[in-house]
């Protein structure tokens with residue numbers, strides 16, 4: 472296990488599910504953890520401090536150090552207070568795991584403006600806001616001559632990287648988070664910060680209906696959220712300083728370092744295309760058409776597994 476003692480971490484949405492597992496794993500590796508959770512319903516409504524406080528108690532009972540935080544990560548000022556809490560409690564911040572999330576699934580033709588806005592806010596702005604405040608701290612430390620080895624771990628989704636029907640809001644936010652990762656990784660490298668991203672799969676309240684798979688009575692449980700946390704702890708090790716801007720798909724023990732947008736097919740006309748010539752070339756290159764294969768096919772191709780078969 473990498474030794475993270477002396478490091479201070481924030482995990483957002485850590486009162487339940489995957490975030491809770493990250494907080495427990497980081498604390499077990501020696502990090503002090505700010506356990507952030509608004510304590511909302513799956514749809515994002517309501518607030519309750521008790522999930523964050525329970526995880527703090529679990530960490531303390533196991534001999535670790537932790538503090539609870541109930542800010543909404545989509546509130547820019549609240550995200551600033553979250554980062555400030557880590558600095559006030561322990562004088563530094565080394566690791567930010569952006570994990571908080573909600574769901575409001577709906578087919579595009581029926582999706583309301585509120586369903587779109589709420590999901591984009593919690594996921595996309597909820598990644599930007601804490602990262603922005605943490606980055607200011609790391610830049611200040613780097614400029615003062617400190618050798619920073621900081622980490623941001625973002626949370627995308629198979630829905631964002633492969634595209635899942637019924638999740639235009641969620642999948643667009645999650646694809647945006649993968650794009651945000653690429654840019655933040657390049658911008659923050661100069662300050663000693665790596666920025667990577669997960670596309671996890673785990674049994675939580677978010678997925679229990681989709682997966683409909685309980686934990687096996689014994690042996691390895693591929694949908695235990697702790698499988699995803701092992702990737703987080705590994706990426707937080709000082710030795711992982713040169714690994715940045717990566718999106719990792721995780722299903723049980725299958726971890727794919729994904730290749731996202733790549734050069735693909737080149738249609739090259741040195742003097743520019745006329746529409747009719749381009750159309751002719753497109754039809755010649757794609758005689759059977761070109762359409763996204765969908766999330767399940769993407770997950771199966773990734774070497775991960777899916778409980779649903781490809782359509």
Ligand SMILES: NC(=O)c1ccc[n+]([C@@H]2O[C@H](COP(=O)([O-])OP(=O)(O)OC[C@H]3O[C@@H](n4cnc5c(N)ncnc54)[C@H](O)[C@@H]3O)[C@@H](O)[C@H]2O)c1
Pocket residue numbers: 483484485486487488489490507508509510511512513515522542543544545570571572573593597626627628629670671672673674675676677678
């Ligand atoms: N479970 C999966 O298989 C899966 C798959 C792909 C992506 N994800 C992503 O993993 C992350 C964790 O999901 P989970 O499955 O553990 O779900 P979960 O519902 O169990 O946990 C999410 C937590 O985030 C908190 N939260 C919601 N909005 C918040 C806000 N504005 N500020 C602070 N906290 C907030 C909730 O209170 C909740 O405790 C999410 O980003 C989710 O989209 C999960």
